Amino acid sequence: MKTLLITGGAGFIGSNFVRHIYRKYPDYKILVLDALTYAGSITNLPENSFDSDRFEFWYGNVLNADVVDSLVSRSDVVLHFAAESHVTRSIFDNRLFFETDVLGTQVVANSVLRHRDRVELFVHISTSEVYGTATGSIMDEDHPLNPMSPYAAAKCGADRLVYSYWMTYRIPTVIVRPFNNFGPFQHLEKVVPRFVTSCLLGEPLNVHGDGSARRDFLFVQDHCDALDKLIHAERSKIIGEVFNLGTGRDVSVREIAEAVKATMHNSASPIHFTGDRPGQVFRHTCDASKAIEALDWKPSVSFEDGLRETISWYVANEDWWTPQRWMRHIPIINAAGKRE
Ligand code: NAD
Numbered sequence: 603m604k605t606l607l608i609t610g611g612a613g614f615i616g617s618n619f620v621r622h623i624y625r626k627y628p629d630y631k632i633l634v635l636d637a638l639t640y641a642g643s644i645t646n647l648p649e650n651s652f653d654s655d656r657f658e659f660w661y662g663n664v665l666n667a668d669v670v671d672s673l674v675s676r677s678d679v680v681l682h683f684a685a686e687s688h689v690t691r692s693i694f695d696n697r698l699f700f701e702t703d704v705l706g707t708q709v710v711a712n713s714v715l716r717h718r719d720r721v722e723l724f725v726h727i728s729t730s731e732v733y734g735t736a737t738g739s740i741m742d743e744d745h746p747l748n749p750m751s752p753y754a755a756a757k758c759g760a761d762r763l764v765y766s767y768w769m770t771y772r773i774p775t776v777i778v779r780p781f782n783n784f785g786p787f788q789h790l791e792k793v794v795p796r797f798v799t800s801c802l803l804g805e806p807l808n809v810h811g812d813g814s815a816r817r818d819f820l821f822v823q824d825h826c827d828a829l830d831k832l833i834h835a836e837r838s839k840i841i842g843e844v845f846n847l848g849t850g851r852d853v854s855v856r857e858i859a860e861a862v863k864a865t866m867h868n869s870a871s872p873i874h875f876t877g878d879r880p881g882q883v884f885r886h887t888c889d890a891s892k893a894i895e896a897l898d899w900k901p902s903v904s905f906e907d908g909l910r911e912t913i914s915w916y917v918a919n920e921d922w923w924t925p926q927r928w929m930r931h932i933p934i935i936n937a938a939g940k941r942e
Contacts, residue, residue, distance in 0.1 A: 605631040606833075607677035609664050609710060610684030612636035614788045615727070615780075615822055617646035619681070622826040624648040624657065631656045633673050637663045640929070641687065645922065646787050664706035667713065674713040674721060679833050681725045682710050685760075688791050689731070689753045690879060696752035703756035704763065711767045714774075723774050723833060723841070728761040729754070730781040730818070730848065735884045742889040743779070743844045751881035765844075774841045776832060781848030781888045784908060785822030786915035790926040793855060794819070794909070797862040798916045799923060799930065804870050807863070811878030813856025816885040818848040821908035824901040831897040839896050848888025849901045865909055 606623060610616040611634035623630060625648070632651075636642045638661060644652075651657040662669040664684045674680055684706060686692065686699045707726065714724045733741050734748030749758040761777055768775040784794040800807045828847050832840060853861075859873045894900050903911075916923060 603629050603631060604678045605633065605676055607633045607635065607673050607680045609635045609680075609682045610642070612638060612642035612644055612646050612659075613683060613687070614641070614646075614792075615783055615825060616683040617787055618785065618822045619683070619826045619829055621648045622823070622830065624651060626830070628656075631658075633658045633660065633677060635660045635662055635664065635669065635673055636684065637661070639686075641789050664709055665701065667709050670709050671713045671716065674710070675717045677721060679723045679725070680710065680714055680721055681727065681829065681833070682707060683727045685727075685757065686753070689751045689881070690791070692751055692753035692756070693880060696756070699753055699756040700759070703753075704759040707760035707763055711764055711773070715767065715771050718771075718773055721774065723776065723837070724764075725829065725832060726760065726764040726775060726777045728764075728777050728779045729757045730779050730846065730886050730888065731883065732758040732761050732779065733886070736886060740850065740887045740889040741846065743846055743892060750883055754881075754883075768842050774837070776840050776842075777844045778829070778832070779844060779846050780825055781818040781820055781846070781886055783822045783825055784819050785912050786919075787922075788822070788912075790923055790930045793858060794862070794912060795916060795923070796930050797859055798866070798913050799927070801862060801866045801868040801871050802916065802920075803927070806872050806874035807859045808874050808876050809855050809859055810876060811882065812875060813859065813873070814854050814884070815882055816852040816854045816887070818850065818852045818886050818888045819858075819905055819908070820848050820888075820901060821903035821905075821911075824903055827902070828893060828897060828899045831899045835897055843892075843896070845893040845896070846888050846890050847893055848890050849905070850888055850890060851905065852885060852887040853905060861906070861909055862913070865906075865913055
């Protein structure tokens, strides 16, 4: 029996991963540590898990070294998802981003160091945002790190912190850099669910700038499958490594808005162009060949199929997203520093 500690397991990707592991590996014990910020909810966790003796939910902060230490000391594998994760919010107020994303990662890494005899793998979930705008056509793991928003800078600090712990202390780290994720249980502040729910509510789809910014969108189940393969991979192939996770195909924000409208047969919600977000990354396209080879993994869900599945989920789960509805209207500070 393995014990997995999953920080941030009540958030979007973390909870998809928790559900995946909970269903697929009935002999694994799962410890979730989550501060239940606006982005996390226990309703995202698997049904009936609270009655199970192979699941423990810990309501706590990754900055709390005592709690983290007690959980890491019981874990074979630590997957660190917890973070402040929204670029636009980090433009308004970035203090929490540096505290949670950098110092929180330091707490988890220190704890792994203390319990290196117990922990066989420490997976740090970084992000493609650490790269900034692509300098060439696709981005591999050697692309320069040029974070362009406070969120990206905080995640980059965490990413390099974990790398330094590998170089200095040789704790068993793996850094993954997923590109944009989408799918069920994603907070409405993020672009795909925001567009989907705008259509459902008959409101305009607000697009930053002219909508030409391009991103590589990975369906969240493909991300979970990659992490599943990663934690079961031969250790010598993965420890100390960095892996991009993405599809190799990019779509523009404008194309996403159009695809959402077309898939939902929506003609009532206009596409509305707002000021560009400062620190905007213009193109992100993943070269995932390293992960594809080392993990024997590849994304299996196309953007179109993932979008259909995501739309169906939001249509069927209005009760889940209605309380977040007002958060779709977070104002944007434009490049001139003015509130849109
Ligand atoms: P999310 O915002 O949906 O979830 C974050 C979770 O972390 C929430 O449950 C929240 O309550 C928890 N959390 C926040 N601060 C905490 C703290 N101090 N202590 C304990 N828990 C805390 O984020 P997500 O989209 O699921 O992203 C998960 C990870 O993946 C993050 O590290 C993010 O940077 C990274 N990532 C996300 C994407 C994406 O497209 N969503 C892409 C690449 C990388």
